Each structure stands twice: as structure tokens, then as C-alpha cells.
Amino acid sequence: MLLFLLRRLGVAVLVAxxxxxxxxxxTRVSGDLAISIAGPNAxxxxxxxxxxxxxxxxxxxxQYLDWLGRAVQGDFGESYFFRDRVANLILGRMPVxxxxxxxxxxxxxxxxxxxxxLAAVREGTMLDxxxxxxxxxxxxxxxxxxxxxxxxxxxxxxxxxxxSGVESWQGYILPGVVLAFSAIPSLTxxxxxxxxxxxxxxxxxxxxxxxxxxFSILVKHGFRNAAIPVVSIAAVQLGFMLGxxxxxxxxFALHGVGFLAWExxxxxxxxxxxxxxxxxxxxxxxxxxxxxLLNAVLDPRLRTG
Amino acid sequence: MSGxxxxxxxxxxxxxxWGFLVGAGIVGFCAVIALIAPWIVPYDPFAIDLERRLVxxxxxxxxxxxxxxxxxxxxRDYLSRLIYGARISMVIGVLTVIxxxxxxxxxxxxxxxxxxxxxxxxxxxxxTRLSIPAVLVAxxxxxxxGSSFMLVVLVLGLLLWDxxxxxxxxxxxxxRNLDYVAAAWCxxxxxxxxxxxxxxxxxxxxxxxxxxxxxxxxxLLEAALSFLGLGVPPPLPSWGLMISEAKExxxxxxWVIIIPGAALFVLVLGVNLLGDALRDMMGTDLSR
Numbered sequence: 014m015l016l017f018l019l020r021r022l023g024v025a026v027l028v029a030x031x032x033x034x035x036x037x038x039x040t041r042v043s044g045d046l047a048i049s050i051a052g053p054n055a056x057x058x059x060x061x062x063x064x065x066x067x068x069x070x071x072x073x074x075x076q077y078l079d080w081l082g083r084a085v086q087g088d089f090g091e092s093y094f095f096r097d098r099v100a101n102l103i104l105g106r107m108p109v110x111x112x113x114x115x116x117x118x119x120x121x122x123x124x125x126x127x128x129x130x131l132a133a134v135r136e137g138t139m140l141d142x143x144x145x146x147x148x149x150x151x152x153x154x155x156x157x158x159x160x161x162x163x164x165x166x167x168x169x170x171x172x173x174x175x176x177s178g179v180e181s182w183q184g185y186i187l188p189g190v191v192l193a194f195s196a197i198p199s200l201t202x203x204x205x206x207x208x209x210x211x212x213x214x215x216x217x218x219x220x221x222x223x224x225x226x227x228f229s230i231l232v233k234h235g236f237r238n239a240a241i242p243v244v245s246i247a248a249v250q251l252g253f254m255l256g257x258x259x260x261x262x263x264x265f266a267l268h269g270v271g272f273l274a275w276e277x278x279x280x281x282x283x284x285x286x287x288x289x290x291x292x293x294x295x296x297x298x299x300x301x302x303x304x305x306l307l308n309a310v311l312d313p314r315l316r317t318g
Numbered sequence: 319m320s321g322x323x324x325x326x327x328x329x330x331x332x333x334x335x336w337g338f339l340v341g342a343g344i345v346g347f348c349a350v351i352a353l354i355a356p357w358i359v360p361y362d363p364f365a366i367d368l369e370r371r372l373v374x375x376x377x378x379x380x381x382x383x384x385x386x387x388x389x390x391x392x393x394r395d396y397l398s399r400l401i402y403g404a405r406i407s408m409v410i411g412v413l414t415v416i417x418x419x420x421x422x423x424x425x426x427x428x429x430x431x432x433x434x435x436x437x438x439x440x441x442x443x444x445x446t447r448l449s450i451p452a453v454l455v456a457x458x459x460x461x462x463x464g465s466s467f468m469l470v471v472l473v474l475g476l477l478l479w480d481x482x483x484x485x486x487x488x489x490x491x492x493x494r495n496l497d498y499v500a501a502a503w504c505x506x507x508x509x510x511x512x513x514x515x516x517x518x519x520x521x522x523x524x525x526x527x528x529x530x531x532x533x534x535x536x537x538l539l540e541a542a543l544s545f546l547g548l549g550v551p552p553p554l555p556s557w558g559l560m561i562s563e564a565k566e567x568x569x570x571x572x573w574v575i576i577i578p579g580a581a582l583f584v585l586v587l588g589v590n591l592l593g594d595a596l597r598d599m600m601g602t603d604l605s606r
Contacts, residue, residue, distance in 0.1 A: 024445065031446045039458060046503035149594070155538055157545050158561055158579035165572050172477045256451030260542050274454055275546065278461045286458050299447070 017309060023077070025302045029226030032294040033084055037077055039290065040283045050061040089288035094280045099288045103270060110262070112268035113252045116185045118247060125197045126243070129204025130236060136209055148198040156257070160191045176265075188265045195257060198249040203246055207239030214238075241311050245304035252297035343589025352405040359398040360386070363555050367393030372571055387577055390560070391567060396574075399555035400581055406556045407537045407585060409469055414536035415529045417475025422482025423525060427517060429483070430490030437487070444483050452477045453542065460548035470549050474536050483529050489521040489590030523600050530593030533585045541582050558583045 047064040048055075055063075064070045068079070083090065089099035167187060168176035170231035175184045211217065212235050220234045258271035266272070270289055277285035351358070368526070374381045375388040375396070382388075387396035429440025456473045463469055493499060494517065502516045541550030541558030550556040552563070557578040564574035 017477065024442070027442070028446050028449055030591050031442075032449055035446075035450065040462070048591055080597050133526065149587060149590055152590050153534065153583055154539055155558075155579060155586070157542055157558075158575065161561070161565065161568060161575050162579065165568060165575075252449075259451075259454050259457065260546065263546060271454075275457070278548070279456050281461070286454075290451060290454055290458065293454065294449045297449045297451075301445075 018306070021302060021305055025298050029295060029298055032298075033081060033291060034077075036287045036291045036294075037080055040074065040287055041073060041076075084288075084290060084291065089291075090284040092277070092282055092285050093149070094277065094282040095285070102273060103288060103292055106268060106270045106273045109267055110255060110258050110270075110271060113185060113188055113192060113258060113262070113267065113269060114251055116189035117254050118196065118251050119194040120189050120193035121200055122247065124193065125200035126204055126236075128197075129201045129208050130208050130231065130239075132201070132205045133208030133212060133239075134231065137308050141147075141205075144201060148201050151194050151201075152198040154194050156191050156195055157260050157264050159194060160188065160261060163187050163191065164265075184265075184267070188267060192254050192257070192259055192263075196247075196254060199246060200250065203243055204239060207242055210233055211235045211238040241308060244311070245301075245308050248300045248304035248307075250301045252293075255296055256293050326595075333594070337591045341588045341591025341593075341595055344584060346593055348404045348408055348588070349586050351401055352408040355401050355405050359395075359401050361395035361398045362396060363398040363402045364553055365394060369393065370408045371568060372574070374571065375573060378573065379537070388573065390564060390574065392553075396577060399560060400557070400578060403557040403560060403578065403581065404472075404585070406467075406550055406554060407540065407582070410467075410540045411530065411533040411537045411589070413471045414474040414478060414540075415533045417471065418477075418479040418532055418536075419482050419525070419529060421475070422479030422528075423486045425479070426483035426486025426488075427490050427513060430487040431494055431513065431517065433491075440483065440487060444480055444487075447477070447480045450477070453539065456539070456543055457546060458547050460543065465543075465548050465551050467550055467554070470540055472576060474529045474539055478532050478536060478539075481528050481532060482525065485524050486521060490517055523596070524579075527593050527597045527600070530589050530596065531590075534589040534593070535590070537582070537586055542604050600601075 047060045047067070047069050068076060073078075080090075080097055087100055089103075091097070092099050092102055095102055121124065128144050128147065135141050164176050164187065167174045214287045214311075216238075217230060217234055220230045255270075258269060259274050260271070262269045262271035263265075264277045270292070274286060274289040276282075277289070330542075347496050370382075370385075370389055371391055371393045373385055373389040373393075375387050376383045378388075385395050385397065387400060390399065425440050425443060429437040456477060459473050460469060461472055499516050502512050507515075513540060540549055540556065541561070544556040544558030545562045547562060550559055552559060560578040564571075564578075568575045
């Protein structure tokens with residue numbers, strides 16, 4: 014178990030370092046940063062000044078080591094536009110994004126777990142087919158468009174929910190639903206296939222033979238075993254959701270990390286963009302690590318792998 | 319096996335054929351439309367007519383029979399733009415699949431075939447790629463380099479190879495020790511021959527399923543990038559860009575965003591249906 018833990022941790026650190034390097038390269042390879050910062054109306058002297066002030070005239074590897082050294086300590090430099098520490102900016106925006114992600118994940122689980130279980134219990138029937146169609150529709154739905162359509166229906170026509178912003182908790186409902194749509198198909202399919210496998214196993218036959226109630230068989234014996242892969246995919250989906258928050262936060266004008274990234278991208282504020290890419294990647298790495306450990310705890314068979 | 323099981327599976331395969339027919343119909347229709355777009359559009363999709371802006375579709379109140387789907391905020395014919403938009407979505411989808419397929423299949427087959435250190439490296443690449451927020455990186459690169467059609471293809475191709483690699487790797491692992499591969503080794507053929515003549519053809523169907531999934535994803539991502547203003551540059555009629563440009567008017571004229579969005583949804587649904595049918599025909603479950 015300890016060996017498994019250390020190995021898994023080592024890989025996570027290595028991946029994190031690679032992402033750090035890629036985040037640095039992202040802004041260096043894609044063009045001359047000084048020209049981008051200076052904007053279209055800058056003279057060549059302006060550009061030279063910017064290059065000196067931001068230390069862009071140093072050799073690339075010096076810049077890299079400098080940046081790496083600071084980033085490891087959580088210092089991502091200063092935003093060109095907001096005139097604030099990047100770390101402060103991200104920390105300030107994080108609650109909105111995390112809330113949105115968790116709301117989205119909760120909605121997704123509340124919808125997909127019962128649907129998946131139901132489809133598994135009634136495998137091959139019309140109900141199963143209907144659930145399959147729901148998953149297909151969810152998979153094909155462009156999230157930004159769904160957001161706009163829901164805004165028109167629930168924000169304007171019915172006037173039940175706010176169109177944008179999160180001044181009240183209702184503001185999280187529409188974006189949460191949209192975000193959930195991206196995770197529902199895979200979670201539903203996984204729950205369904207996990208349940209089908211679990212229900213055909215020997216321990217379910219034993220439980221039936223013991224005369225347990227249907228509910229107890231389904232939930233205590235069936236779902237508990239089907240849940241193992243669902244837990245890890247749910248964690249991974251949360252990571253994807255946070256990464257995809259840039260689109261939904263822009264649509265609904267939620268001032269979270271994704272919106273911050275979008276603002277910074279359009280203002281050529283690269284320290285912020287770099288840092289957001291990095292932070293989201295680190296959260297994803299952390300979540301997958303957590304999922305793997307959780308899996309190892311839930312299912313001892315996985316520890317040796 | 320009992321009779322009930324047989325009838326059940328027979329019915330299911332029929333049902334899946336239905337999915338296949340619908341999916342193939344949608345994708346085929348879009349492909350044909352995309353190919354012959356210049357000859358079938360009623361108007362020039364770039365022709366601006368400021369006198370006739372936001373004319374509703376002809377079947378709606380206030381519509382004009384001259385513009386079946388109405389006109390956009392610059393008076394351009396919506397149907398013509400929608401047809402050219404199919405072209406953009408299809409081309410981006412296909413080119414992205416080719417680029418990402420080349421990267422992912424190469425990595426996956428090498429990792430699955432050789433195992434050991436090479437495989438560790440491939441798995442590491444996949445893990446790293448998955449931890450990178452794709453939309454964000456695509457947006458950042460587009461902002462830095464200035465967005466263009468080819469850049470979108472390149473960025474999506476470089477970001478969406480992970481599933482190809484995962485599936486190519488696991489399927490290669492499954493067949494690398496099978497008898498026919500061993501027989502090929504015994505026949506004294508080269509490594510290249512085993513990889514291209516024995517391994518690749520036998521994992522091709524699995525890869526075809528991945529290709530449909532990735533194509534659907536690429537089409538959706540292109541639309542999202544264009545919607546955020548950093549995908550296909552205007553005045554090209556990408557469906558995502560059409561939604562973005564019409565967004566200001568959506569509360570007064572909802573059809574301006576419903577039409578391109580519905581087109582996007584139907585095309586992606588068709589591609590996914592096709593993929594599902596393919597997967598079911600092979601009887602393997604690659605969905606996660």
C-alpha cells in the first residue's frame with residue numbers, strides 16, 4: 014500500500030512539473046510576449062522598455078528557472094492589468110468557480126445515479142432505451158448554447174431565475190444545470206454498466222436467496238460495488254468541469270476563475286492566464302490522485318497494480 | 319442460452335440499426351451539403367444588406383419568403399450562412415480527427431506494443447495531457463497567435479489525441495500476444511510489418527469509434543472557441559460565431575441563436591449516433 018501511494022505521488026509530482034514547464038512554454042513559444050503586452054500602438058522603444066521591466070531580455074532558461082522557483086512557492090507574479098498579485102486574484106475568484114463546480118457535480122450525480130440504476134434494473138426495456146437517449150442528447154448539447162437557451166426560457170420568458178451574476182444562490186442554478194449536462198452522459202452510462210455487472214454477480218444471488226428486500230439488494234449490495242468506478246470518474250469530471258468553467262462563466266458573467274482567465278486572455282495579461290492554466294491543472298492532478306487513493310481504499314484488489 | 323436472450327439481442331441490434339441509419343443520414347446529409355455548398359446556397363453568405371436586417375424566417379410572423387431562415391444582424395441570408403457553416407464544422411472535425419489520430423495512435427500503439435519504459439512514457443504523456451485544461455489553452459494560444467482557421471485545427475489536433483492514445487494502447491496490448499501476431503513473428507517479418515499489417519488493421523474498428531467521438535468533440539469545441547471570439551475569425555459563418563454575433567439580439571429574436579445552435583446539436587448528435595452504432599456492432603464497450 015505504501016509503495017503504491019509513493020509511486021502514485023511521484024507520478025503526480027512529475028506531471029505537475031511537466032505542466033509547469035508547458036505553462037511557461039505556452040506563453041514563450043506562441044510569439045513575442047513584449048509585443049503582445051505593449052499592444053498594437055506601441056513604438057519599438059516602448060517594447061524595449063517592457064522587455065527590460067518584465068525581465069524578458071534575459072536568456073529564456075534564466076526566465077524559466079526564475080518563474081519555476083517562484084511558482085513552486087505559489088508566487089505567480091503580478092497581473093499587468095489588475096495591478097494585483099496573481100495569487101490573490103485567483104484566490105479571490107476561486108469560491109465562485111468551486112461552488113459552481115460542486116453544484117454542477119451534485120446536480121449531475123442526482124440525475125445520473127438514479128437514471129443509471131433504473132436503466133440497469135430494467136435493462137433492455139423502453140426505459141433503458143430512454144435513458145440511453147438522454148445520455149446521447151446530453152453528449153451532443155453545446156453547453157454555451159444550452160446556457161443561452163435556458164437564459165431565454167427561465168430568465169426572460171418565465172422570469173424565474175436571474176439571467177446572470179451570482180448575487181443570490183439562485184444565480185448558480187442555471188450555470189450549474191448547464192455544467193451538469195457535460196457530466197451526466199458519462200456518469201449515467203458508467204452507473205448503468207457498473208450496476209448491470211454488479212447485479213449479475215454471485216453476491217447479489219446470495220442476497221436474493223437470503224430474502225433481503227429489493228431496496229437493500231439494489232442499494233446496499235449492488236450500488237455499493239457499482240459505485241467504485243463512479244467515484245473516480247466523478248472526481249475526474251469535477252476536474253473537467255472546473256477546466257470548462259471558462260465557457261460557462263463567460264456566458265453567465267459569473268466572476269470566477271474561468272471568467273478571470275477569459276478577461277486576462279482578451280487583455281493579454283499572461284501571468285494570470287499562465288497561473289490559471291496551472292492552478293486548474295494542479296486541481297485536476299490532485300483530484301485524480303484523490304480518486305486513485307479512494308479507489309485503493311474501496312477496492313483492495315487495485316492496490317497491487 | 320434461452321430464447322428470450324436471443325430475441326432480446328436481435329431486437330437490440332435492430333434498434334441500433336435505427337440509430338445507425340439516423341446517424342449516417344445526418345452526417346451524410348451534412349457532408350453532402352458541405353461539399354456542394356457553393357452551388358446550393360440561395361445567396362452569397364457574405365453579402366451584407368443593411369436595409370434588411372434581422373428579417374425573421376419565412377415561416378414565422380413578419381418573415382420574408384426570399385429568406386427561408388431569415389437574415390442576420392447585417393442582413394446576410396441565414397440559410398446560406400448555415401450551409402457554409404456546415405462546411406466549417408465538417409472540415410474542422412475531419413482535420414482534427416486526422417491530426418489527433420496520427421499523434422494518439424502512434425503514441426498508443428508504441429506504448430501498447432513495446433510496453434516497459436516506452437509504455438511508462440506514453441502513459442505519462444496521456445496523464446499530462448488530461449490534466450491540461452484544453453479550452454483554456456486553446457483560447458490562450460489563439461489570443462497570442464491571432465485566431466485563424468488552421469490554428470483552430472492545429473490546436474484542437476494537438477489537444478484531443480488522448481482518447482486515441484488510450485484506446486490504441488489498450489487494444490494493442492490485448493492483441494500483441496495473440497496467435498496471429500506470433501505467427502507473423504515466426505514468419506520472420508519486420509517489426510514495421512507486424513505493426514502496420516497485423517496490429518493496426520485489427521484495432522482499426524475501435525479507432526473508428528474513437529474517431530467519431532473525437533469528431534463530435536472537435537465540432538463542439540470549435541463552436542465554443544468561435545463563440546468566445548477566439549476560434550474561426552469573422553466573417554466566416556462558423557455556427558459558434560453565428561451564435562456569438564447574434565447573442566445581443568437573442569432576447570428579442572430568439573430564433574437567431576436557436577437556428578445555428580440546433581444545427582450544431584443535430585450534427586453532433588448524428589456523429590455520436592454513428593459512433594454508438596459502430597461500437598455496438600463490434601460488441602465492445604469503450605465508453606467511460
